[in-house]
Amino acid sequence: MRGFLASSIASSIGVACAAALALPLTLPAPAATARAGLGAAGSAPAPARSDVRGSTQSLPLAPLAPLTRAIGSTASTASMALAEEGLTRRDVRRFSMVGVIWNNPDTALHGQVQVRTRAAGTGVWSGWRSLETHNDDAADPGTDERTSGRVRGSTAPLWVGDSDGVEVRVEGDRRTEGRAPSTRALPAASGLPSGLRLELVDPGDPDEAGDEVPMRGTAPGVAHGSQAGPPGAGAGNSESAEALASSTANADLVPLGATVIPALSRSATVREMRTLRGLELTAGQRKKPHIGPRPRIVTRRGWGADEDLRERGFAYTKKVKAAFVHHTSSGNTYRCSQAASVIRAIYRYHVVSMGWRDIGYNFLVDKCGTIYEGRAGGVAKAVRGAHTLGFNNNSMGIAVLGSFSKSKPPAAVLKAIARLTAWKLGLYGANPRGKTYLKSSGGNLYRKGKNVRMNVISGHRDGYPTACPGWQLYRKLGTIRSTAAHYQGRR
Template identity: 30%
Template sequence: MKKTNASRYISMAVSCALLMAGLLASPPAFADSGAPSIEPREIALTDASATLTEEATDGKATTTASDLASGTTVDGSAIVTGQIDVSEFTVAALTWDAGDSLVADNAIYIRVREASGWSDWSSVDALEAPQSDSAGGSDPFISGIATGVQVQVTGDPETLPAGLTLVVAELDSDGSTSTDPRSRAQSADKSATQSGTTSEGRAGIAAGIHPRSDWDGGSAAPTWDEETATLQAAIVHHTAGTNNYAQADVPGIIAGIYYYHAITLGWGDIGYNFLVDKYGGLWEGREGSLDVSADSMVVGGHAYGYNTGTMGVSALGDFTTADPGSGIIDGYATIISYRFDLAGLDARDVSGFTSLSGASLPRIFGHRDVYATECPGYQVYRQLPDLIQRVGAPKISSFIDVPVGTQFYDEIMWLANKEVTTGWLLDNGDREFRPVQPVARDAMAAFLYRLAGSPEYSAPDISLFTDVPTDSQFYKEISWLAEMGISTGWDMGDGTKQFRPLESVARDAMAAFLYRYADVVLNEDVASFVPDAISPFSDIDTDNQFYRQISWLADEKISTGWPVGDLFEFRGLEPVNRDAMAAFMYRLVNR
């Protein structure tokens, strides 16, 4: 196969020349000596006709099977570079020409020489291009300060894309990786736009998020038109690499990712809205992500087809097998909670987005749910259900009598966000939920009707109950409840029925309501449930009127009752308080 020698070192001066020729976007002007500066080095692995260069196969003759990525061979690899010496860097990646792509057999592996020696090989996924005319590229590979790099790409050389290039974001000799950004205040010349100028931005900085200026030393204004969209979900990512970086390396790593996304790939800015490092550092990424209005997010470039209405939060490192530790998971939770609280989003709701398989996605999901990738790594992905519960309801209470930390706070906020309850509006504009007030039967009817999505329904002209006039506040909801068979009321023996709307709902009746709701609204096969011969509650006999429904409630873990010694009591005749009702309905829907 023909080979060409195309190694090229691109200095900032050469970058400007290429810009004049239309080959590169405007390079960033990292003006602040206290922030990292990037000198990109590019090493061609295939040329414009997809022909391998000499550098692409320099390592084949001297590399043994033990020196390659696990499970690969020299003969099965299109590319095995030599061990390339470079100046200090923390970010590397592969790119290729727009309109071209890797095939399934072209797996990318990178390893680097850090202070401790050569790292293990890491698999690096391909990125999704935000538009069809964008250059192709891999995920950014990050590391501690490294001075050597080696690349392996498996598969047939004939399948490689044109313009396949190793990009190394070298730190220039005046870089400041030893500077801890946590000790630096913002100054007016660090970036085109200062973060924290809005109440939303100040709230983010108060939550511990580093503004963009702590890694961006004055890059040129973004070359994209900023778009915002109503925030609906957070997509969790990781990068790739060795996870061996030091805390002081982080600003340089983010600056390197910025250069790769914004300049090398031509995206105009870093793709992620926010980033998290393994030390628990929280960082603003794409410009405007801190200061955007409360219910919105700047449209990023992190998940093709899913950028609008989401925020991309990426951990620095590879967590396919490595434990992310509390720093990463706490960081995800802090950043997502900050923006979800502002937007009034409950993490436990569905997002409106669907996965590759067509499944409905929650408000927090992984990149792998919407693209064929390992991202955010199994060790992060397996913790997303816990992260969803941890973020939970927005920590801005809808009710003045339900402060954060109240028992069933999350469940009450979920009920409010679902518009199942509005509480009581006070003269001063505040609202009360009155959590320890018993639930009246008419209010229970309204709760269940709204929980069902307020379905279209026309109430009868003549009331089904003698004590519920047609002009009653919840006449429609009570009639719906009766016609659905969820409540039968009391047979008065003379052909009439009473609903007793202002009476409190007893716990045993609540069990019956939820059991029937699961049957007729959720379409669950409750009829197949077989209650135990021994009651789950010491105060509920097996011949109790609602024994079946109460047992089902316990079996579904909707109610656990009260522990009394080694036993549990249900207290079926006690009234259900409004806070407990919120918990019951939440558990019913979110089992």
Template identity: 35%
Template structure:
């Protein structure tokens, strides 16, 4: 500007234009007035904001930031374009100002024309004494100079470690609104010599405004857009760290003018977001209080934003919210009303704090009652969402930084509501602004009323049977309910009630680690949700949500064993559930065991010697396997089936009944829920029937070629008897039930047709993954079975490999499960390969005609299926196991045996290892 205006001491400015795409996004939204509202004076009552007649929206004049290098006497300027700038002249008009300061010689610039600008600030590169730069400014309007206005060296920079801190940022003063001034002058103290690259930043319209032009932006403004209150607030990011609150209801959000409403420029980068809010820092912008309209207030905010973005290098305006002198609230940084967005407003204290700035200078003017009320409502709304008591304190570790009162790493008991001066060497928010903070704190507390304060867990991990407390304070008498939910199943396992009295700290409520039945819950993640109602007015308070990990396992005493009995006959029962660990949160931990009573329940008589079960592993936390065996007998070295993390897997099993009429289920690793369903039992009397395998198996249903896929709640019936050599007298079948190409999670229930749909699952399916399970399915009196789907639709395939009935000759003999073969000791089956695998490791007697096997696939390289059959016969068309790539999966099958005691296994695609365990035999 020196070439244009002939002013010594100033160079031609560098301009940062606002991109045209961004300009098009900003609309003028403000209030029209008939007369200027006076500034609020000391002790003034609330000044009513101007009326809001809607008028047409028009684009704002685009803003530009011009930066003028300032040469300070005794200092060599730095930065491009500054090496030829002449030394400044001291103004002859101001001899008394320098002497009156009594702080040494000051450098005063010549007058700078600013007819096109409305906001200014001074920036510099950081130096050893940046806090002592001591910048002052005065303006001339219509040949009259104002008083000198201090521009505080705020020392505010982004907190270390944030993405914003990695940008090229500059130290500087607060920005100040200069309105329609014609000229400005700067006065710099001696501290200006200790910094480098001093610049005067000027913010205004892109085109010069003619003399006398109205630049208040009132001519084309409409009513401000108001940000509606969210019904649910965002949670802190890390529930596992015992933080978090997302439960209604916080105090309602006040009316807020959105960023679109005041014409914000787009963010230059995405500010970081903290995990919580700990405190509020109250500021003032330190600019004049003489703005007369909401339009001028919005123009000031726009100028502040551009100064922060272009001159300071920040992502956005530094404050989270601003409040004008009439109490209108403006959204600052984007999403500050829904997330703990990190601002740039208090160096070292930006993270996890809310920055609220009052628009104006409150050094000698008291904020109006309307301003105090709006600031209090903002504090109440945002602090209550994170359980902070505006009248209390919270632990805070500062990041330090220039102008901070505390070194980095200092841990403070920080008041929840502070003024900027409490943590930095600054007068902000002014003497009168600071004086009303006590009133604002109390008003915020009154608005919040009863609440939990700084809640946390006494521990985030406890052993099985251990207790955990929610610690914290309370500001009223609250009827509290703690709901404990198993996160893997989303089932509530316990509710605890308490009356919480006002307290400064301690245990608000305690969970003893047990379910509603009084038994310890099993290992796994549990969500604790604390809800409360203020007894004074029945209003729900903001709740608290956190997670606790229960670790360890529980193993009951071993029951006495009983000898296993053979030559058993089968009796089907209506499928029924014997065990479900989910409702009580009784998951099995690593090495955990549960003994399930099977005899004398669910239609199974007390003298049953074996049972046909379907065992399901739900939501395992890691790769694991389950073992099922007669209770009291030796723990088998073999597994019944395998399960992958978070994937539901199931397998049929025929197992002998052990001591006390029970069977045992063991989990190897992690934690897992277990479901056990029964479909029949075996007895040694004449009341049961025998079993006969089909020579090659038979496919009785394939919805891919008949009827189309099953949808949620749909049932498809299948006639079984009279087809594929299954006689009319058959009472149950051994069938492979497969879900093919499912659209999402769900399950298929195989059950007798014509009756009620039982609460069991024969096969659980996964999105796009073929899954099968071999299970015993009872038939209706007329020989039909039904298939009911729950969840996402899927095609269903049913293959029958054998039947139970009066004409079937084979009897069942259970054994203690044992491993027969494992290809992991040799080589996997290749694509399309059939291999004869020996069962000789298990001593089956000569009368054994068919083996009851657990057939498992592991380390598969592709989606495939396995089929097992007797060598020397044709491969059946029905598969025994369908499995996805890389999934450990097992299914029960019954394979006829030849004298060599070999089982031939076929693998369809990729390569796969095969593991075979023996559960018993028919003969």
């Protein structure tokens, strides 16, 4: 941050704009979890429903007084002055994930966002941590999800663990005036998007939301009723209509209420594919199907999804021709036993804070290699996600929990992605080592309507100008393709 601040202040066209929270010690009512909470920027958050686990505190950011750099001052002294200006430590309700949102999803935040948090219990403050400002996972242009009027621009969320204090600073950079135009405009007045708000997400009590995901080798919960899934699943202690619908979407694979879809042998998977796909299979697929054995998948009930947060119903495409690999940019500090909490927090951030209909990814993978169901609608079905802007039709998005620009993905992650793609792509006859054509819906690297030839297993950066899924994961996609093809029985 200091180097960034120094260059911004020293520049003749630089604009430094820091933002901090000024919160009362008497804490406000919980922020709304319903879509109504995504109204005009600056509106007071409505009280939360008492029957919904977790909460979101949505707090407006306020500009500090402008800083004046004395003539002849050095960049380093100006940097220090700015770093200390208005950065007070404030108490808030407990949370575990942070992010920053703003009004217009088509506006980019050109600058830097940093937060520091206080660990609950110990009272120890973290150092300053940066949030990824280019959060490019999104629904396609023109879709109901994108044009709902509820969607916000956002940073990527950051997992910080159980915390009860926060500071934030945001600095805009107007040195983008000479850049080529992009799909997201930069407000010229301040260098920062309007309506900046800090989102503090509490994923819910682990004891109530079932963080203890069933380990491999244990029997999954399959009974429909009070013993199925984590205690308190759905709204309150009763089964909601949306929780039932989400579970029913996987009824071809497991009984209602299952917390885990168990792994199958390859022969059993082939039999299941013929049942699921039936007349859709080509003669070659019937005679010699190429499909990997179904991997173990933790269902939405298994990770404790509050089904009443998302929109009703499901959105589908025709088929699954490709898989896009992502990372969540949420950091690698979580324990694998916390993965369900991380997913619940991302889910709440995507829906409550960003205004999407559901979590954006079709699947998620933690750093221990456990696979989780993402967007609702059935793991074997062609569910339309909001993961790769312009290419969400006929594709699926797989997000690895963590950040892999510098950190290498564990071997368990690579194996899990290979197993998942070998199975899901195999259901639709796709070769993991092959190429396919996807039609762009626009808003990405390609004009709307262009047929783009891509790898069947691609990285997010192949369809959008982004660093996702991080270089260290992206460079392993070749290994994933070969391993997935091997699982499908291809030579």
